[in-house]
Amino acid sequence: MRRPMFIGPIGCGKTTLLQRMNNIEIHYNKTQSVEYYDNVIDTPGEYIEHRRMYTNIATTAMDAGIIVILQSISDPRLIFPEAFSTMFGRPVIGVITKMDLAKSNTEVEVIEKRLRSAGVKKIFKVSALNNEGVTDFKDFLDNSNIQ
Template sequence: MKMLMLIGKTSCGKTTLTQAINKENLKYKKTQTVEIIDGIIDTPGEYIENRAYYRALIVTSVDSDVIAVIQDCTQEESIFPPSFASIFAKPVIGIITKTDLCNDENKLKMAEEVLLNAGVERIFRVSAFNKLGLEDLKNYLIH
């Protein structure tokens, strides 16, 4: 499986997604520092929320094969600047999280727009709780 690096704001679901991909029990855990867990690099939300930490994201990305930019579909604001993905020398995908909490297709489309503006190559819609979209994401990471 490809090494995946997750980038997204605090509470967007990065750690929960990591737990779901690795078939662990889902429990809230605040990520304080970069953690590598079974092929996934989980970054603290503060790294994208503070531009001074962009360099840390770039340096950390060297160890990854794919970078995932995470957008919580229940949040309307974007934390990612336009063409954010272009700072990485790796493929960048978008992942829309918490789709089980989003019954409004317009919110999902807004999340897609955020990710497309950030410059992602492909978008996955996932839910860690009902496992929606996880197999597609895993298949992408295997091939």
């Protein structure tokens, strides 16, 4: 398994997705510091929301085999700057979370465009609430061969 590091804004569903992936009861838990779940690195949303904390992202990423940037379908903000992925010397994939809240294809296309602008090539669409897309995402991570 690639050791993934989850990066995304506050409330985008990073921890909830981790809970679903690990068959842990889903409950809201505000991540206050870097946490490790069965070889997955979960970062606080503040790391991406405050540019002065980008050094924390870069330093923590040294322990990761793959970077996973997440954005909720319900968050219209531009979260990740253009070419964000270039700060990492490892693969970067994207995840659109909370797909159960999607109202239109246009909404999905906007988030996909933003993730691609950040440098993402592969995008997963998931809903941790109803388990949509989670198995495909987990299988991708489990079957990759970069450590």
